[in-house]
Amino acid sequence: IMVGEIRDHETAVMAIQSSLTGHLVFSTLHTNDAASAVTRMLDLGIEPYLLSSSLLGVMAQRLVRRVCAECGAPRDPTADEATLLAEAPAESRPATVISGDGCDACRKSGYRGRVGVYELLKVDEAIRQQVQTRANATAIRDEAVGAGMRLLRDDGLQKIAAGMTTPSEVLRVTVRASV
Template structure:
Protein backbone atom coordinates (compact mmCIF):
# COMPACT_ATOMS: atom_id res chain seq x y z
CA UNK A 1 0.00 0.00 0.00
CA UNK A 2 2.90 2.32 -0.67
CA UNK A 3 4.70 2.02 2.66
CA UNK A 4 8.49 1.99 2.65
CA UNK A 5 9.77 -0.84 4.86
CA UNK A 6 13.30 -1.46 6.08
CA UNK A 7 14.21 -4.87 7.46
CA UNK A 8 17.21 -6.96 8.38
CA UNK A 9 18.10 -10.47 7.23
CA UNK A 10 21.09 -12.64 7.98
CA UNK A 11 22.75 -13.44 4.64
CA UNK A 12 26.28 -13.56 3.26
CA UNK A 13 25.70 -10.90 0.61
CA UNK A 14 23.02 -8.68 -0.90
CA UNK A 15 21.78 -11.05 -3.66
CA UNK A 16 21.33 -13.85 -1.10
CA UNK A 17 18.62 -11.80 0.59
CA UNK A 18 16.30 -12.61 -2.32
CA UNK A 19 16.70 -16.35 -1.80
CA UNK A 20 16.45 -15.93 1.97
CA UNK A 21 13.08 -14.16 1.73
CA UNK A 22 11.73 -16.89 -0.57
CA UNK A 23 13.07 -19.55 1.84
CA UNK A 24 11.19 -17.77 4.63
CA UNK A 25 7.94 -18.23 2.69
CA UNK A 26 7.59 -14.92 0.85
CA UNK A 27 6.41 -15.71 -2.70
CA UNK A 28 8.98 -14.76 -5.33
CA UNK A 29 6.46 -12.55 -7.16
CA UNK A 30 6.03 -10.47 -3.97
CA UNK A 31 9.78 -10.20 -3.45
CA UNK A 32 10.28 -9.21 -7.08
CA UNK A 33 7.51 -6.63 -7.10
CA UNK A 34 8.38 -4.93 -3.82
CA UNK A 35 12.15 -4.94 -3.24
CA UNK A 36 13.90 -1.77 -4.44
CA UNK A 37 17.41 -2.41 -3.14
CA UNK A 38 19.35 -4.64 -0.75
CA UNK A 39 22.32 -3.47 1.32
CA UNK A 40 24.78 -5.92 2.85
CA UNK A 41 27.31 -4.75 5.41
CA UNK A 42 30.14 -6.09 7.52
CA UNK A 43 32.39 -4.38 10.04
CA UNK A 44 36.18 -4.45 9.77
CA UNK A 45 38.66 -3.12 12.30
CA UNK A 46 40.40 0.18 11.48
CA UNK A 47 44.20 0.31 11.68
CA UNK A 48 45.28 2.52 14.60
CA UNK A 49 46.27 5.98 13.35
CA UNK A 50 48.86 6.42 16.09
CA UNK A 51 50.94 3.32 15.29
CA UNK A 52 50.09 2.83 11.61
CA UNK A 53 53.10 1.91 9.44
CA UNK A 54 53.35 1.43 5.71
CA UNK A 55 53.93 -2.15 4.52
CA UNK A 56 54.48 -3.73 1.14
CA UNK A 57 52.67 -6.85 0.01
CA UNK A 58 54.31 -9.59 -2.05
CA UNK A 59 53.30 -10.19 -5.65
CA UNK A 60 51.70 -13.51 -4.68
CA UNK A 61 49.61 -11.88 -1.94
CA UNK A 62 48.50 -9.15 -4.36
CA UNK A 63 47.67 -11.76 -7.00
CA UNK A 64 45.67 -13.87 -4.53
CA UNK A 65 43.78 -10.75 -3.42
CA UNK A 66 42.99 -9.83 -7.04
CA UNK A 67 44.77 -6.47 -6.83
CA UNK A 68 46.24 -5.48 -10.21
CA UNK A 69 49.92 -4.38 -10.08
CA UNK A 70 49.12 -0.93 -11.49
CA UNK A 71 46.67 -0.29 -8.64
CA UNK A 72 49.01 -1.78 -6.03
CA UNK A 73 51.67 0.79 -6.96
CA UNK A 74 49.32 3.61 -5.95
CA UNK A 75 48.03 1.87 -2.81
CA UNK A 76 48.77 2.75 0.80
CA UNK A 77 49.04 -0.66 2.49
CA UNK A 78 49.40 -0.35 6.27
CA UNK A 79 49.60 -2.34 9.46
CA UNK A 80 49.34 -1.27 13.10
CA UNK A 81 52.44 -1.96 15.21
CA UNK A 82 50.46 -1.83 18.43
CA UNK A 83 50.69 0.97 20.99
CA UNK A 84 49.13 2.17 24.22
CA UNK A 85 46.36 3.98 22.34
CA UNK A 86 45.12 0.75 20.70
CA UNK A 87 46.07 -1.51 23.63
CA UNK A 88 48.82 -3.16 21.56
CA UNK A 89 46.28 -4.50 19.05
CA UNK A 90 47.20 -2.36 16.03
CA UNK A 91 43.52 -1.55 15.48
CA UNK A 92 41.23 1.05 16.98
CA UNK A 93 37.59 1.33 15.98
CA UNK A 94 35.62 -0.28 13.19
CA UNK A 95 34.24 0.77 9.83
CA UNK A 96 31.69 -0.76 7.50
CA UNK A 97 32.23 -2.37 4.15
CA UNK A 98 29.14 -2.36 1.98
CA UNK A 99 27.44 -4.01 -0.97
CA UNK A 100 24.38 -2.29 -2.45
CA UNK A 101 22.28 -4.17 -4.99
CA UNK A 102 19.82 -1.90 -6.78
CA UNK A 103 16.98 -3.94 -8.23
CA UNK A 104 16.89 -3.17 -11.96
CA UNK A 105 14.11 -4.41 -14.24
CA UNK A 106 16.30 -7.33 -15.37
CA UNK A 107 17.16 -8.31 -11.78
CA UNK A 108 13.46 -8.01 -10.89
CA UNK A 109 12.64 -10.36 -13.77
CA UNK A 110 15.23 -12.88 -12.53
CA UNK A 111 13.80 -12.66 -9.00
CA UNK A 112 10.29 -13.27 -10.34
CA UNK A 113 11.55 -16.33 -12.26
CA UNK A 114 13.23 -17.67 -9.10
CA UNK A 115 16.68 -17.69 -10.71
CA UNK A 116 19.67 -18.83 -8.60
CA UNK A 117 21.41 -16.32 -6.36
CA UNK A 118 24.67 -16.63 -8.29
CA UNK A 119 22.98 -15.56 -11.53
CA UNK A 120 21.44 -12.54 -9.82
CA UNK A 121 24.82 -11.69 -8.26
CA UNK A 122 26.56 -11.95 -11.65
CA UNK A 123 24.08 -9.57 -13.26
CA UNK A 124 24.19 -7.13 -10.33
CA UNK A 125 28.00 -6.94 -10.63
CA UNK A 126 27.73 -6.45 -14.40
CA UNK A 127 25.33 -3.59 -13.68
CA UNK A 128 27.82 -1.93 -11.34
CA UNK A 129 27.28 -3.40 -7.88
CA UNK A 130 30.38 -3.07 -5.70
CA UNK A 131 30.79 -6.26 -3.66
CA UNK A 132 31.66 -6.47 0.02
CA UNK A 133 35.07 -7.79 -0.97
CA UNK A 134 35.75 -5.02 -3.50
CA UNK A 135 34.73 -2.31 -1.03
CA UNK A 136 36.95 -3.92 1.59
CA UNK A 137 39.93 -4.03 -0.77
CA UNK A 138 39.40 -0.34 -1.58
CA UNK A 139 39.67 0.38 2.16
CA UNK A 140 42.83 -1.77 2.35
CA UNK A 141 44.39 0.14 -0.54
CA UNK A 142 43.50 3.47 1.12
CA UNK A 143 45.23 2.50 4.37
CA UNK A 144 42.07 2.14 6.44
CA UNK A 145 42.19 -1.59 7.26
CA UNK A 146 44.20 -4.70 6.45
CA UNK A 147 43.82 -7.54 4.00
CA UNK A 148 43.46 -9.93 6.94
CA UNK A 149 40.43 -8.01 8.17
CA UNK A 150 38.74 -8.14 4.77
CA UNK A 151 39.47 -11.87 4.46
CA UNK A 152 37.90 -12.36 7.89
CA UNK A 153 34.51 -10.99 6.82
CA UNK A 154 34.26 -11.25 3.01
CA UNK A 155 35.01 -13.91 0.43
CA UNK A 156 36.60 -13.17 -2.92
CA UNK A 157 35.02 -14.47 -6.10
CA UNK A 158 36.35 -14.27 -9.64
CA UNK A 159 33.64 -11.70 -10.35
CA UNK A 160 34.98 -9.15 -7.88
CA UNK A 161 36.23 -6.05 -9.67
CA UNK A 162 39.03 -4.22 -7.88
CA UNK A 163 39.26 -0.48 -8.49
CA UNK A 164 39.85 2.63 -6.42
Protein backbone atom coordinates in the same frame (compact mmCIF):
# COMPACT_ATOMS: atom_id res chain seq x y z
CA ILE B 1 8.56 0.89 9.05
CA MET B 2 11.58 -0.73 10.69
CA VAL B 3 11.39 -4.50 11.16
CA GLY B 4 14.08 -5.71 13.57
CA GLU B 5 15.02 -8.87 11.71
CA ILE B 6 13.31 -11.16 9.23
CA ARG B 7 13.80 -14.68 10.56
CA ASP B 8 10.61 -16.48 9.60
CA HIS B 9 7.78 -16.63 7.07
CA GLU B 10 5.35 -14.59 9.16
CA THR B 11 7.76 -11.66 9.57
CA ALA B 12 8.69 -11.79 5.89
CA VAL B 13 5.00 -11.70 4.88
CA MET B 14 4.35 -8.74 7.19
CA ALA B 15 7.29 -6.81 5.70
CA ILE B 16 6.20 -7.53 2.11
CA GLN B 17 2.55 -6.63 2.82
CA SER B 18 3.63 -3.35 4.42
CA SER B 19 5.78 -2.56 1.40
CA LEU B 20 2.96 -3.34 -1.03
CA THR B 21 0.64 -0.92 0.79
CA GLY B 22 3.02 1.96 0.17
CA HIS B 23 5.24 1.88 3.25
CA LEU B 24 9.01 2.08 3.03
CA VAL B 25 10.24 -0.94 5.00
CA PHE B 26 13.75 -1.44 6.37
CA SER B 27 14.87 -4.68 7.98
CA THR B 28 17.83 -6.92 8.62
CA LEU B 29 18.46 -10.39 7.29
CA HIS B 30 21.59 -12.41 8.03
CA THR B 31 23.28 -13.58 4.81
CA ASN B 32 26.76 -13.51 3.29
CA ASP B 33 25.95 -10.86 0.68
CA ALA B 34 23.17 -8.80 -0.87
CA ALA B 35 22.17 -11.34 -3.52
CA SER B 36 21.80 -14.07 -0.89
CA ALA B 37 19.30 -11.89 0.98
CA VAL B 38 17.01 -12.03 -2.05
CA THR B 39 17.15 -15.81 -2.25
CA ARG B 40 16.70 -16.08 1.53
CA MET B 41 13.38 -14.22 1.21
CA LEU B 42 12.31 -16.70 -1.45
CA ASP B 43 13.41 -19.56 0.81
CA LEU B 44 11.21 -18.10 3.56
CA GLY B 45 8.22 -18.68 1.29
CA ILE B 46 7.70 -15.26 -0.26
CA GLU B 47 6.25 -15.57 -3.75
CA PRO B 48 8.65 -14.30 -6.43
CA TYR B 49 6.07 -11.93 -7.95
CA LEU B 50 5.48 -10.30 -4.54
CA LEU B 51 9.17 -9.97 -3.76
CA SER B 52 10.08 -8.62 -7.18
CA SER B 53 7.37 -5.97 -7.04
CA SER B 54 8.15 -4.80 -3.51
CA LEU B 55 11.95 -4.82 -3.29
CA LEU B 56 13.87 -1.60 -4.05
CA GLY B 57 17.35 -2.62 -2.94
CA VAL B 58 19.48 -4.67 -0.59
CA MET B 59 22.52 -3.42 1.30
CA ALA B 60 25.07 -5.83 2.72
CA GLN B 61 27.53 -4.50 5.25
CA ARG B 62 30.34 -5.77 7.43
CA LEU B 63 32.51 -4.01 9.97
CA VAL B 64 36.27 -4.34 9.78
CA ARG B 65 38.81 -3.10 12.29
CA ARG B 66 40.44 0.21 11.37
CA VAL B 67 44.25 0.41 11.38
CA CYS B 68 45.49 2.50 14.31
CA ALA B 69 46.40 6.01 13.14
CA GLU B 70 49.15 6.23 15.77
CA CYS B 71 51.15 3.11 14.93
CA GLY B 72 49.97 2.20 11.42
CA ALA B 73 52.81 2.10 8.90
CA PRO B 74 53.29 0.79 5.35
CA ARG B 75 54.83 -2.62 4.77
CA ASP B 76 55.16 -5.07 1.90
CA PRO B 77 52.21 -7.47 1.55
CA THR B 78 52.65 -11.15 2.33
CA ALA B 79 52.11 -13.70 -0.44
CA ASP B 80 48.50 -14.33 0.70
CA GLU B 81 47.84 -10.59 0.90
CA ALA B 82 49.30 -10.09 -2.58
CA THR B 83 46.87 -12.71 -3.89
CA LEU B 84 43.96 -10.74 -2.43
CA LEU B 85 45.33 -7.43 -3.73
CA ALA B 86 45.61 -8.95 -7.22
CA GLU B 87 41.78 -8.94 -7.30
CA ALA B 88 41.86 -5.12 -7.33
CA PRO B 89 42.11 -3.22 -10.62
CA ALA B 90 45.77 -2.55 -11.48
CA GLU B 91 45.33 1.23 -11.32
CA SER B 92 44.10 1.08 -7.71
CA ARG B 93 46.23 -1.81 -6.45
CA PRO B 94 48.49 -0.66 -3.60
CA ALA B 95 52.17 -1.63 -3.61
CA THR B 96 52.18 -1.66 0.19
CA VAL B 97 49.63 -2.27 2.92
CA ILE B 98 49.21 -0.39 6.16
CA SER B 99 49.27 -2.28 9.43
CA GLY B 100 49.76 -1.33 13.04
CA ASP B 101 52.50 -2.73 15.24
CA GLY B 102 50.56 -1.91 18.39
CA CYS B 103 50.90 1.04 20.73
CA ASP B 104 49.30 2.45 23.88
CA ALA B 105 46.60 4.21 21.82
CA CYS B 106 45.33 0.89 20.40
CA ARG B 107 46.21 -1.24 23.43
CA LYS B 108 48.89 -3.04 21.43
CA SER B 109 46.37 -4.44 18.91
CA GLY B 110 47.33 -2.38 15.84
CA TYR B 111 43.67 -1.46 15.37
CA ARG B 112 41.54 1.36 16.71
CA GLY B 113 37.89 1.71 15.77
CA ARG B 114 35.96 0.17 12.92
CA VAL B 115 34.96 1.04 9.38
CA GLY B 116 32.21 -0.45 7.23
CA VAL B 117 32.50 -2.27 3.94
CA TYR B 118 29.34 -2.17 1.84
CA GLU B 119 27.56 -3.71 -1.11
CA LEU B 120 24.38 -2.20 -2.57
CA LEU B 121 22.20 -4.27 -4.87
CA LYS B 122 19.82 -1.93 -6.71
CA VAL B 123 16.73 -3.79 -7.86
CA ASP B 124 16.13 -2.87 -11.49
CA GLU B 125 14.03 -4.63 -14.13
CA ALA B 126 16.76 -7.20 -14.86
CA ILE B 127 17.03 -8.12 -11.17
CA ARG B 128 13.21 -8.31 -10.94
CA GLN B 129 13.28 -10.83 -13.79
CA GLN B 130 15.92 -12.85 -11.93
CA VAL B 131 13.73 -12.88 -8.82
CA GLN B 132 10.61 -13.89 -10.76
CA THR B 133 12.44 -16.87 -12.24
CA ARG B 134 13.84 -17.86 -8.82
CA ALA B 135 17.42 -17.40 -9.99
CA ASN B 136 20.10 -18.43 -7.53
CA ALA B 137 22.24 -15.92 -5.65
CA THR B 138 25.15 -16.30 -8.08
CA ALA B 139 22.96 -15.40 -11.07
CA ILE B 140 21.50 -12.41 -9.23
CA ARG B 141 24.98 -11.27 -8.16
CA ASP B 142 26.31 -11.66 -11.72
CA GLU B 143 23.44 -9.56 -13.09
CA ALA B 144 23.98 -6.86 -10.45
CA VAL B 145 27.76 -6.76 -10.99
CA GLY B 146 27.12 -6.44 -14.72
CA ALA B 147 24.98 -3.39 -13.92
CA GLY B 148 27.78 -1.86 -11.83
CA MET B 149 27.31 -3.20 -8.30
CA ARG B 150 30.50 -3.14 -6.25
CA LEU B 151 30.92 -6.26 -4.11
CA LEU B 152 31.82 -6.28 -0.41
CA ARG B 153 35.26 -7.57 -1.35
CA ASP B 154 35.74 -4.70 -3.84
CA ASP B 155 34.79 -2.10 -1.24
CA GLY B 156 37.17 -3.79 1.19
CA LEU B 157 39.97 -3.61 -1.38
CA GLN B 158 39.35 0.12 -1.69
CA LYS B 159 39.55 0.46 2.10
CA ILE B 160 42.89 -1.42 2.05
CA ALA B 161 44.22 0.87 -0.70
CA ALA B 162 43.17 3.90 1.38
CA GLY B 163 45.10 2.52 4.38
CA MET B 164 41.97 2.18 6.49
CA THR B 165 42.12 -1.58 7.16
CA THR B 166 44.23 -4.65 6.48
CA PRO B 167 43.89 -7.51 4.01
CA SER B 168 43.34 -9.97 6.86
CA GLU B 169 40.32 -7.97 8.01
CA VAL B 170 38.78 -7.93 4.53
CA LEU B 171 39.41 -11.67 4.14
CA ARG B 172 37.80 -12.27 7.53
CA VAL B 173 34.47 -10.66 6.59
CA THR B 174 34.08 -11.38 2.87
CA VAL B 175 33.76 -14.41 0.65
CA ARG B 176 35.27 -14.59 -2.80
CA ALA B 177 32.52 -14.22 -5.37
CA SER B 178 32.46 -16.65 -8.26
CA VAL B 179 32.09 -13.89 -10.86
